[in-house]
Amino acid sequence: MSRRQQVLSSYRSLLRATRYAFDGDHRVFTAARQQSRQGYETGRHELTSDPKDCDEIDKRLEHASGVALLLRSNIVQGELKPGKTGNENMATVDPGESIAQSDDGGVYKLRIHKYTELGDNEAVKGGKTSLAGTAKKINWNMSE
Known part of the structure:
Protein backbone atom coordinates (compact mmCIF):
# COMPACT_ATOMS: atom_id res chain seq x y z
CA MET A 1 0.00 0.00 0.00
CA SER A 2 1.43 3.37 -0.97
CA ARG A 3 2.03 6.11 1.58
CA ARG A 4 -0.81 8.17 0.09
CA GLN A 5 -3.23 5.25 0.45
CA GLN A 6 -2.13 4.74 4.06
CA VAL A 7 -2.78 8.38 4.88
CA LEU A 8 -6.20 8.36 3.20
CA SER A 9 -7.13 5.11 4.92
CA SER A 10 -6.17 6.47 8.34
CA TYR A 11 -8.12 9.67 7.65
CA ARG A 12 -11.25 7.72 6.71
CA SER A 13 -10.82 5.52 9.79
CA LEU A 14 -10.59 8.61 12.00
CA LEU A 15 -13.73 10.09 10.43
CA ARG A 16 -15.61 6.81 10.97
CA ALA A 17 -14.51 6.79 14.60
CA THR A 18 -15.86 10.32 15.10
CA ARG A 19 -19.17 9.17 13.62
CA TYR A 20 -19.41 6.29 16.12
CA ALA A 21 -18.27 8.36 19.09
CA PHE A 22 -20.28 11.54 18.51
CA ASP A 23 -23.36 10.44 16.58
CA GLY A 24 -26.31 12.57 17.62
CA ASP A 25 -24.20 15.42 19.04
CA HIS A 26 -23.84 17.69 16.02
CA ARG A 27 -21.70 20.35 17.71
CA VAL A 28 -19.05 17.93 19.02
CA PHE A 29 -19.23 15.78 15.87
CA THR A 30 -18.52 18.78 13.65
CA ALA A 31 -15.71 20.02 15.89
CA ALA A 32 -14.05 16.59 15.91
CA ARG A 33 -14.22 16.32 12.14
CA GLN A 34 -12.82 19.84 11.71
CA GLN A 35 -9.97 19.02 14.09
CA SER A 36 -9.19 15.84 12.15
CA ARG A 37 -9.24 17.66 8.83
CA GLN A 38 -7.06 20.46 10.16
CA GLY A 39 -4.47 17.94 11.40
CA TYR A 40 -4.28 16.21 8.05
CA GLU A 41 -4.17 19.51 6.14
CA THR A 42 -1.31 20.70 8.35
CA GLY A 43 0.55 17.46 7.67
CA ARG A 44 -0.04 17.79 3.95
CA HIS A 45 1.62 21.19 3.83
CA GLU A 46 4.42 20.47 6.31
CA LEU A 47 5.60 17.05 5.17
CA THR A 48 7.00 15.92 1.85
CA SER A 49 8.06 12.54 0.55
CA ASP A 50 11.65 13.05 1.74
CA PRO A 51 13.06 10.05 3.58
CA LYS A 52 13.56 12.23 6.67
CA ASP A 53 9.82 13.00 6.72
CA CYS A 54 8.83 9.33 6.40
CA ASP A 55 9.46 8.72 10.10
CA GLU A 56 7.32 11.72 11.01
CA ILE A 57 4.55 10.50 8.70
CA ASP A 58 4.70 7.06 10.35
CA LYS A 59 4.45 8.65 13.80
CA ARG A 60 1.44 10.71 12.73
CA LEU A 61 -0.26 7.67 11.18
CA GLU A 62 0.28 5.73 14.39
CA HIS A 63 -1.11 8.64 16.42
CA ALA A 64 -4.19 8.88 14.18
CA SER A 65 -4.76 5.15 14.54
CA GLY A 66 -4.55 5.41 18.32
CA VAL A 67 -6.96 8.35 18.41
CA ALA A 68 -9.43 6.49 16.20
CA LEU A 69 -9.26 3.44 18.48
CA LEU A 70 -9.75 5.59 21.57
CA LEU A 71 -12.74 7.41 20.06
CA ARG A 72 -14.35 4.22 18.84
CA SER A 73 -13.92 2.14 21.98
CA ASN A 74 -13.70 4.45 24.99
CA ILE A 75 -16.03 7.41 24.38
CA VAL A 76 -19.62 7.00 25.57
Missing part, protein backbone atom coordinates in the same frame (compact mmCIF):
# COMPACT_ATOMS: atom_id res chain seq x y z
CA GLN A 77 -22.15 9.80 25.23
CA GLY A 78 -24.77 10.48 27.85
CA GLU A 79 -27.91 12.55 27.54
CA LEU A 80 -29.71 13.85 30.62
CA LYS A 81 -33.41 13.06 30.72
CA PRO A 82 -34.70 15.32 33.52
CA GLY A 83 -37.60 14.43 35.78
CA LYS A 84 -37.48 10.68 35.24
CA THR A 85 -36.25 8.13 37.71
CA GLY A 86 -34.14 5.15 36.85
CA ASN A 87 -36.81 2.66 37.99
CA GLU A 88 -39.38 4.02 35.50
CA ASN A 89 -37.00 3.54 32.58
CA MET A 90 -35.52 0.15 33.46
CA ALA A 91 -38.07 -1.78 31.42
CA THR A 92 -37.72 0.50 28.37
CA VAL A 93 -33.94 0.43 27.89
CA ASP A 94 -33.03 -0.66 24.38
CA PRO A 95 -29.96 -2.75 23.59
CA GLY A 96 -27.13 -0.33 22.91
CA GLU A 97 -28.32 2.03 25.60
CA SER A 98 -27.89 2.15 29.33
CA ILE A 99 -29.10 4.48 32.04
CA ALA A 100 -27.55 6.05 35.13
CA GLN A 101 -29.20 8.05 37.91
CA SER A 102 -28.11 11.68 38.36
CA ASP A 103 -27.99 13.57 41.65
CA ASP A 104 -30.93 15.81 40.76
CA GLY A 105 -33.34 12.95 40.03
CA GLY A 106 -32.84 12.87 36.28
CA VAL A 107 -31.54 9.96 34.29
CA TYR A 108 -28.58 9.85 31.95
CA LYS A 109 -29.24 7.76 28.90
CA LEU A 110 -25.92 6.32 27.68
CA ARG A 111 -25.36 5.41 24.05
CA ILE A 112 -23.25 2.27 24.02
CA HIS A 113 -22.50 0.93 20.55
CA LYS A 114 -20.99 -2.33 19.33
CA TYR A 115 -17.42 -0.98 19.45
CA THR A 116 -17.60 0.31 23.04
CA GLU A 117 -15.06 -1.43 25.24
CA LEU A 118 -16.80 -2.96 28.21
CA GLY A 119 -13.85 -3.83 30.42
CA ASP A 120 -14.05 -5.03 33.98
CA ASN A 121 -12.21 -3.78 37.03
CA GLU A 122 -10.40 -7.08 37.49
CA ALA A 123 -8.17 -6.29 34.53
CA VAL A 124 -7.09 -3.06 36.19
CA LYS A 125 -6.68 -4.59 39.65
CA GLY A 126 -4.56 -7.43 38.30
CA GLY A 127 -1.98 -5.03 36.92
CA LYS A 128 -2.55 -5.89 33.27
CA THR A 129 -1.26 -3.27 30.90
CA SER A 130 -3.73 -4.11 28.13
CA LEU A 131 -7.50 -4.45 28.34
CA ALA A 132 -7.68 -6.37 25.07
CA GLY A 133 -10.04 -9.30 25.36
CA THR A 134 -11.56 -8.24 28.68
CA ALA A 135 -14.85 -7.06 27.22
CA LYS A 136 -17.97 -8.67 28.65
CA LYS A 137 -21.43 -8.99 27.24
CA ILE A 138 -24.13 -7.01 29.00
CA ASN A 139 -27.27 -8.88 29.95
CA TRP A 140 -30.02 -6.53 28.81
CA ASN A 141 -32.74 -8.70 30.30
CA MET A 142 -33.54 -6.82 33.52
CA SER A 143 -35.76 -9.57 34.95
CA GLU A 144 -32.78 -11.73 35.94
Whole structure:
Protein backbone atom coordinates (compact mmCIF):
# COMPACT_ATOMS: atom_id res chain seq x y z
CA MET A 1 0.00 0.00 0.00
CA SER A 2 1.43 3.37 -0.97
CA ARG A 3 2.03 6.11 1.58
CA ARG A 4 -0.81 8.17 0.09
CA GLN A 5 -3.23 5.25 0.45
CA GLN A 6 -2.13 4.74 4.06
CA VAL A 7 -2.78 8.38 4.88
CA LEU A 8 -6.20 8.36 3.20
CA SER A 9 -7.13 5.11 4.92
CA SER A 10 -6.17 6.47 8.34
CA TYR A 11 -8.12 9.67 7.65
CA ARG A 12 -11.25 7.72 6.71
CA SER A 13 -10.82 5.52 9.79
CA LEU A 14 -10.59 8.61 12.00
CA LEU A 15 -13.73 10.09 10.43
CA ARG A 16 -15.61 6.81 10.97
CA ALA A 17 -14.51 6.79 14.60
CA THR A 18 -15.86 10.32 15.10
CA ARG A 19 -19.17 9.17 13.62
CA TYR A 20 -19.41 6.29 16.12
CA ALA A 21 -18.27 8.36 19.09
CA PHE A 22 -20.28 11.54 18.51
CA ASP A 23 -23.36 10.44 16.58
CA GLY A 24 -26.31 12.57 17.62
CA ASP A 25 -24.20 15.42 19.04
CA HIS A 26 -23.84 17.69 16.02
CA ARG A 27 -21.70 20.35 17.71
CA VAL A 28 -19.05 17.93 19.02
CA PHE A 29 -19.23 15.78 15.87
CA THR A 30 -18.52 18.78 13.65
CA ALA A 31 -15.71 20.02 15.89
CA ALA A 32 -14.05 16.59 15.91
CA ARG A 33 -14.22 16.32 12.14
CA GLN A 34 -12.82 19.84 11.71
CA GLN A 35 -9.97 19.02 14.09
CA SER A 36 -9.19 15.84 12.15
CA ARG A 37 -9.24 17.66 8.83
CA GLN A 38 -7.06 20.46 10.16
CA GLY A 39 -4.47 17.94 11.40
CA TYR A 40 -4.28 16.21 8.05
CA GLU A 41 -4.17 19.51 6.14
CA THR A 42 -1.31 20.70 8.35
CA GLY A 43 0.55 17.46 7.67
CA ARG A 44 -0.04 17.79 3.95
CA HIS A 45 1.62 21.19 3.83
CA GLU A 46 4.42 20.47 6.31
CA LEU A 47 5.60 17.05 5.17
CA THR A 48 7.00 15.92 1.85
CA SER A 49 8.06 12.54 0.55
CA ASP A 50 11.65 13.05 1.74
CA PRO A 51 13.06 10.05 3.58
CA LYS A 52 13.56 12.23 6.67
CA ASP A 53 9.82 13.00 6.72
CA CYS A 54 8.83 9.33 6.40
CA ASP A 55 9.46 8.72 10.10
CA GLU A 56 7.32 11.72 11.01
CA ILE A 57 4.55 10.50 8.70
CA ASP A 58 4.70 7.06 10.35
CA LYS A 59 4.45 8.65 13.80
CA ARG A 60 1.44 10.71 12.73
CA LEU A 61 -0.26 7.67 11.18
CA GLU A 62 0.28 5.73 14.39
CA HIS A 63 -1.11 8.64 16.42
CA ALA A 64 -4.19 8.88 14.18
CA SER A 65 -4.76 5.15 14.54
CA GLY A 66 -4.55 5.41 18.32
CA VAL A 67 -6.96 8.35 18.41
CA ALA A 68 -9.43 6.49 16.20
CA LEU A 69 -9.26 3.44 18.48
CA LEU A 70 -9.75 5.59 21.57
CA LEU A 71 -12.74 7.41 20.06
CA ARG A 72 -14.35 4.22 18.84
CA SER A 73 -13.92 2.14 21.98
CA ASN A 74 -13.70 4.45 24.99
CA ILE A 75 -16.03 7.41 24.38
CA VAL A 76 -19.62 7.00 25.57
CA GLN A 77 -22.15 9.80 25.23
CA GLY A 78 -24.77 10.48 27.85
CA GLU A 79 -27.91 12.55 27.54
CA LEU A 80 -29.71 13.85 30.62
CA LYS A 81 -33.41 13.06 30.72
CA PRO A 82 -34.70 15.32 33.52
CA GLY A 83 -37.60 14.43 35.78
CA LYS A 84 -37.48 10.68 35.24
CA THR A 85 -36.25 8.13 37.71
CA GLY A 86 -34.14 5.15 36.85
CA ASN A 87 -36.81 2.66 37.99
CA GLU A 88 -39.38 4.02 35.50
CA ASN A 89 -37.00 3.54 32.58
CA MET A 90 -35.52 0.15 33.46
CA ALA A 91 -38.07 -1.78 31.42
CA THR A 92 -37.72 0.50 28.37
CA VAL A 93 -33.94 0.43 27.89
CA ASP A 94 -33.03 -0.66 24.38
CA PRO A 95 -29.96 -2.75 23.59
CA GLY A 96 -27.13 -0.33 22.91
CA GLU A 97 -28.32 2.03 25.60
CA SER A 98 -27.89 2.15 29.33
CA ILE A 99 -29.10 4.48 32.04
CA ALA A 100 -27.55 6.05 35.13
CA GLN A 101 -29.20 8.05 37.91
CA SER A 102 -28.11 11.68 38.36
CA ASP A 103 -27.99 13.57 41.65
CA ASP A 104 -30.93 15.81 40.76
CA GLY A 105 -33.34 12.95 40.03
CA GLY A 106 -32.84 12.87 36.28
CA VAL A 107 -31.54 9.96 34.29
CA TYR A 108 -28.58 9.85 31.95
CA LYS A 109 -29.24 7.76 28.90
CA LEU A 110 -25.92 6.32 27.68
CA ARG A 111 -25.36 5.41 24.05
CA ILE A 112 -23.25 2.27 24.02
CA HIS A 113 -22.50 0.93 20.55
CA LYS A 114 -20.99 -2.33 19.33
CA TYR A 115 -17.42 -0.98 19.45
CA THR A 116 -17.60 0.31 23.04
CA GLU A 117 -15.06 -1.43 25.24
CA LEU A 118 -16.80 -2.96 28.21
CA GLY A 119 -13.85 -3.83 30.42
CA ASP A 120 -14.05 -5.03 33.98
CA ASN A 121 -12.21 -3.78 37.03
CA GLU A 122 -10.40 -7.08 37.49
CA ALA A 123 -8.17 -6.29 34.53
CA VAL A 124 -7.09 -3.06 36.19
CA LYS A 125 -6.68 -4.59 39.65
CA GLY A 126 -4.56 -7.43 38.30
CA GLY A 127 -1.98 -5.03 36.92
CA LYS A 128 -2.55 -5.89 33.27
CA THR A 129 -1.26 -3.27 30.90
CA SER A 130 -3.73 -4.11 28.13
CA LEU A 131 -7.50 -4.45 28.34
CA ALA A 132 -7.68 -6.37 25.07
CA GLY A 133 -10.04 -9.30 25.36
CA THR A 134 -11.56 -8.24 28.68
CA ALA A 135 -14.85 -7.06 27.22
CA LYS A 136 -17.97 -8.67 28.65
CA LYS A 137 -21.43 -8.99 27.24
CA ILE A 138 -24.13 -7.01 29.00
CA ASN A 139 -27.27 -8.88 29.95
CA TRP A 140 -30.02 -6.53 28.81
CA ASN A 141 -32.74 -8.70 30.30
CA MET A 142 -33.54 -6.82 33.52
CA SER A 143 -35.76 -9.57 34.95
CA GLU A 144 -32.78 -11.73 35.94
